């Protein structure tokens with residue numbers, strides 16, 4: 001499949017698995033999994049195209065696993081806007097994490113900290129480069145904030161690391177931002 005078609009399919013998979021499964025006639029389990037067969041039917045694509053998206057995805061957004069029942073299931077590794085239990089284990093973060101955003105959001109973030117918005121968690125990046133890419137999605141000037149994750153963890157804030165390396169936490173008070 002050609003690159004542009006792959007990106008389009010990846011976006012439809014994100015929509016179906018993270019945001020609006022009902023619109024595709026899908027009913028994810030509590031962990032956000034649907035069977036690969038159901039997803040293929042819902043999106044009207046073949047298995048090779050799905051495999052290409054899962055394997056080639058720049059951010060490894062999707063995870064495929066075979067259950068004890070022998071059935072293959074797929075879910076998004078993070079980024080859901082409907083309630084889902086990813087079953088992630090609280091994990092001590094590296095001392096510093098990064099958050100890329102648009103310059104327009106800066107005053108508000110300095111005043112009130114980072115909020116999770118429509119998602120389950122605030123998303124933090126392990127390195128400046130990744131954060132810069134996340135911020136660049138907003139268009140315009142990019143700001144990369146440094147999060148004092150060590151101090152947050154000391155203060156009792158819980159962190160999780162998604163299967164694709166994104167760090168997640170409930171909120172980041174502005175005192176921990178630089």
Ligand code: HQG
Nearest residue numbers: 061079101102105108109112113114115117119123134166
């Ligand atoms: C901002 C993509 C004003 C925050 C990416 C961000 C990531 C505030 C936006 C993943 C604020 C939320 C998540 C405050 C936070 N005032 N603005 N107090 N607190 N914000 O898309 O982190 O491609 O929900 O800075 O690569 O940008 O979907 O979060 O700009 O990993 O796989 O509110 O989404 O991954 O935007 O991105 P988002 P995000 P995928």
